[in-house]
Amino acid sequence: MRTSRFPLFTNKQTPADADIVSHQLMLRAGLIEKIGAGLYTWQPLGLRVLRRVEQVVREEMDRLGSLEVLMPAVQPAELWQESGRWGVYGAELLRLTDRHERDFCIGPTHEEVITDYLRRELRSYRQLPLTYYQIQTKFRDEIRPRFGVMRAREFVMKDAYSFHLDQASLAQTYADMHEAYTRIFQRLGLRARSVGADSGAIGGSMSEEFMVLADSGEDAIASCNQCEYAANTELAESRPNAPIDTPLAEPEQAYTPNIHSVDEQCKLLGISPAQVVKSLVVMADEVPAVLFVCGDDDLNEVKAANALEATDFRLADPAEALAATGMPNGFVGPKGLPEGLAQLVDRRAARLINFSSGAGRADYHWLNLNWERDTPLPTIADLRTAQPGEGCPRCDTGVLEIQRGIEVGHIFQLGSKYSEAMNARILDEHGEQQALLMGCYGIGVSRVVAAAIEQNHDDQGIQWPQPLAPFDVAIVSIGAERSEAVAQAAEQLYTALQAAGLEPLLDDRDARPGVKFADMELIGIPHRIVVGERGIESGTLEYRARGADQSEDIAIDAVADQLIERIGSPSSSSAG
Numbered sequence: 001m002r003t004s005r006f007p008l009f010t011n012k013q014t015p016a017d018a019d020i021v022s023h024q025l026m027l028r029a030g031l032i033e034k035i036g037a038g039l040y041t042w043q044p045l046g047l048r049v050l051r052r053v054e055q056v057v058r059e060e061m062d063r064l065g066s067l068e069v070l071m072p073a074v075q076p077a078e079l080w081q082e083s084g085r086w087g088v089y090g091a092e093l094l095r096l097t098d099r100h101e102r103d104f105c106i107g108p109t110h111e112e113v114i115t116d117y118l119r120r121e122l123r124s125y126r127q128l129p130l131t132y133y134q135i136q137t138k139f140r141d142e143i144r145p146r147f148g149v150m151r152a153r154e155f156v157m158k159d160a161y162s163f164h165l166d167q168a169s170l171a172q173t174y175a176d177m178h179e180a181y182t183r184i185f186q187r188l189g190l191r192a193r194s195v196g197a198d199s200g201a202i203g204g205s206m207s208e209e210f211m212v213l214a215d216s217g218e219d220a221i222a223s224c225n226q227c228e229y230a231a232n233t234e235l236a237e238s239r240p241n242a243p244i245d246t247p248l249a250e251p252e253q254a255y256t257p258n259i260h261s262v263d264e265q266c267k268l269l270g271i272s273p274a275q276v277v278k279s280l281v282v283m284a285d286e287v288p289a290v291l292f293v294c295g296d297d298d299l300n301e302v303k304a305a306n307a308l309e310a311t312d313f314r315l316a317d318p319a320e321a322l323a324a325t326g327m328p329n330g331f332v333g334p335k336g337l338p339e340g341l342a343q344l345v346d347r348r349a350a351r352l353i354n355f356s357s358g359a360g361r362a363d364y365h366w367l368n369l370n371w372e373r374d375t376p377l378p379t380i381a382d383l384r385t386a387q388p389g390e391g392c393p394r395c396d397t398g399v400l401e402i403q404r405g406i407e408v409g410h411i412f413q414l415g416s417k418y419s420e421a422m423n424a425r426i427l428d429e430h431g432e433q434q435a436l437l438m439g440c441y442g443i444g445v446s447r448v449v450a451a452a453i454e455q456n457h458d459d460q461g462i463q464w465p466q467p468l469a470p471f472d473v474a475i476v477s478i479g480a481e482r483s484e485a486v487a488q489a490a491e492q493l494y495t496a497l498q499a500a501g502l503e504p505l506l507d508d509r510d511a512r513p514g515v516k517f518a519d520m521e522l523i524g525i526p527h528r529i530v531v532g533e534r535g536i537e538s539g540t541l542e543y544r545a546r547g548a549d550q551s552e553d554i555a556i557d558a559v560a561d562q563l564i565e566r567i568g569s570p571s572s573s574s575a576g
Contacts, residue, residue: 022450023148038145038153048470077103079112106139119424133160162439189465196231211405214454226398234302239391249368262295279332281321284310288324289342297384307381333358335375343378414438462524471505478532496560
């Protein structure tokens with residue numbers, strides 16, 4: 001491709017509304033153009049990168065024997081009502097009505113559609129297992145779209161769905177898909193890892209996320225420094241500390257006026273936050289419950305919602321808390337709560353001895369309260385967010401480290417959640433009706449592009465890994481408009497690289513060398529060859545790898561072979 005036919009819409013200025021590096025550079029390099037909140041046009045340069053991601057993903061899905069389909073983006077409400085998700089998915093589901101007043105949605109995911117397809121078409125259990133996939137534009141009406149394509153409302157996703165007769169088959173496909181995802185991100189040149197994750201609105205019994213490690217990531221990942229344990233902090237656990245053998249003290253109430261926080265409580269009473277049981281009144285599917293965590297811990301709302309088996313979860317407002325407990329806000333405690341009120345205590349808080357808590361009346365707190373002696377021990381659950389430096393839950397010696405990550409893939413074992421709800425059944429070998437078991441496997445294709453930039457950039461611009469680069473090599477001609485020799489040499493190299501199966505970009509613009517070099521740095525092409533009169537006269541051309549400190553001279557007649565050797569054949573990124 002030539003820049004005379006492939007215009008570069010680059011920008012020196014950083015857009016004011018772009019907060020992270022990938023968003024800034026995608027706009028500056030002319031990969032995308034914003035047309036509305038969370039809505040972007042993929043320009044030719046960006047689309048070439050997107051297609052490279054799609055190619056690798058498609059090759060690995062085909063390698064597994066997955067079958068590509070293309071399902072409608074607009075889905076009838078009846079399918080979502082049948083699965084039970086129409087009323088619970090939330091405001092992210094963009095709903096619309098056609099001219100006949102029938103309800104539809106723009107698909108954020110396709111579990112309902114693919115389940116409906118299989119229940120119509122599947123004829124025999126002997127056809128199982130089956131896996132279908134698509135690469136398609138999705139839409140989720142994000143309340144706050146931000147970070148460019150990282151959290152856009154419209155995005156490109158690969159979603160795959162597998163169907164099985166038994167759990168062993170599902171587990172095998174899940175493992176195969178895990179390996180395929182690992183290969184995909186390796187082939188794309190990304191530093192990624194899999195972590196245990198919450199299944200969220202998709203559901204299912206088991207799931208893992210694939211995270212690209214980056215400081216700008218929205219997710220926090222807890223991982224062990226000694227073993228392979230890793231999980232999203234929404235799910236991560238830590239090893240409990242050994243119990244402290246302390247004599248039980250006598251409980252007493254302390255006068256604590258104008259106390260509004262754990263820190264104020266501790267300062268007044270001369271105790272540590274680790275000796276405080278913090279009482280949190282929550283609404284789980286609009287039913288009140290009280291959760292107890294240590295004063296120095298943060299409630300993990302995902303864990304709490306899962307423990308309460310709640311779809312909708314939030315902190316209660318003061319009026320709701322008072323109505324549920326009969327205790328004033330800020331002074332709720334475990335002793336004296338109404339019977340029948342759901343209660344859970346975090347595992348760490350359940351081990352406390354002689355702890356402080358609200359006394360159930362204004363301006364008073366308990367000291368030296370103990371579970372079972374003074375108040376019943378509630379159901380124990382993991383309710384807190386794991387912290388760095390805590391012990392690993394899987395090994396005896398490791399400690400947890402916290403890193404930031406960008407979720408680019410997610411795999412689920414759905415089980416029979418959708419098939420049961422939608423009556424997707426098949427006769428097994430004994431002639432008995434059995435609900436299909438399902439797996440679900442997603443990759444955020446457009447998000448991968450942004451994640452790659454977060455990992456690969458410098459002050460000058462993007463540094464694409466070779467498999468993702470929009471072009472393999474940039475040929476920058478200097479003075480071609482004045483020198484036939486330069487124009488001819490650049491053209492010959494361009495033709496030779498094309499003949500070798502590579503994709504060069506010939507910068508044949510009548511522009512200053514500095515402008516050309518800056519643009520090539522910004523758009524991130526991995527290799528650059530400069531063709532100028534001085535080099536031609538000396539029989540060499542200037543080569544520089546993107547990100548290298550210095551250039552090197554290569555003999556003109558060896559340039560094509562050298563580049564092919566450094567870049568690799570067009571199939572060098574393919575699976576072996």
